[in-house]
Amino acid sequence: MTALTSEWPEHFPACCPPDVAPDVSGEVFRLVMADPPSETDTKSYLELGKGGKGRECLRAGLSCAKTREHLEELRALPTLKGCKIAAATLTPDHGKMMQTGAAGHHTLWLRASVLPEARAMFRVVA
């Protein structure tokens, strides 16, 4: 096993991401405030110190969607109205992603080796 595929960021809690989380593959969509996306746009709640206590593994990941349409619908909500939709084409080398919580919501966990480049992975599409 190479360092690329075995290393997760230090701030991830133990056993995170979950073993059942599949490798990410394909296009991934995320809401961002800036075009191009800023550093904050691709930092997790855990890194930003947000989200309160508990659910640390989820807060270590990034909220994402598998379809652009889902995020377009979310932009009807008050705190998400001004957001732009950014897309990234990812492979298993980038990390893992799985559906978590409410329908349509996914959490993306990026590997330590690619985390510094997270901002550059995403480009605004809408």
Next chain:
Amino acid sequence: MKQGWPVNEELFTGDTLSTLEIDTVLVEYDGPKVALWKGANDVLALGVVADEDETSVRWLLASTERVELDGMLLGALSVRDALTKHDALVCDVERDGKPTAAWRADWSRIPEDFLPSRGALLPSAVRQQFLTSPAADRGHSMRIASVASPASHKLEFTEYANVLTAHQSLWTAGAQALSDKDGRHRGSVKKYIKQRSVMYASAEHAGSFEVEIFPADKDTFAQVGDLVQRITRASDDAEALVNLLRPLQRRFAMAYAKYLDVIDKRGLNVLTRWDGSATFMGTGTARRVRLAVLEAQSMGDDGEEFTLVGQFVSFNKNDRKFKFYDSEAEEEVDGVVEPDLELDDVKVGATTYKIEVTAFPDLQGAEEALILTALVEHDPQAPLKLTPSP
């Protein structure tokens, strides 16, 4: 928090805050964004995140009934309409989920930026998940809830009868309007249309005030339902509403306005379901939608003319008001004689007439105003028939 919040409203205090907690997250992105909250006595509230900062999240909350939640999950009720029907409860919640402060606010004073977009439904992924659940499989049905007594599911006999009658009239008018796309037919509903749009009920689903409907024609039922759904969704957009109503007969707009009037005055929430689709109308939005429909119908409108055949049930020479029995539709209609029309001897009950009337919307009463513009004796040998057959 952002600027613009109407913060000088009544502060809500008490033990209620400590009992508030999220029961179900419906939509999330970087934390919950739309959720069902549970308070004292298991009262449900719909909550939407309206604002947030580093330390807390500001929620808008409104009490919600199960029928409204199902309406949202079936795509028949927008998040905004479900939220804004009563006074708002604005609640600040710390990042660890603990409510810290709350106050009541008037929706009309909350800036648009802090509210869900008009007409926006729950995301399709959320609704699709519901459609695949057993709770979504209810066939053709109609659930009626009284705002005054949601927990007991009790309805007055009169409420029950009025909403079912208005519902049938709406579906019949819709079927007639959809079958007459060029708008040439005037007057009574055709009998074959009536027969296809009839709805039957033989049972209620146990434990609820939900009527199982057996439509005479399922396709007609679904087509009218889709039409009602489109008009309800367009009610926030005057131009879209006018365009939708223009090709339809006035009878449909009047029947819909009457249906909304019944729901509004009786304080009801009504969810009609079929094949995974639904229409919802609640007392909180019925008044707004009804006025939008009536105003759209009256825009640039000189009234709809049509012909009726039947007998006068009553005729008052002083105020020139009349009641006329439409022998084709087998129903009585009320009207008034046009000021310029001179009438000599109108025979009540003994003579069949063919009358020309013009219908105008009545924004105040939600009833059509029929104006009699011409009449002629149609067949003096026609049998006397003052009341409809049983």
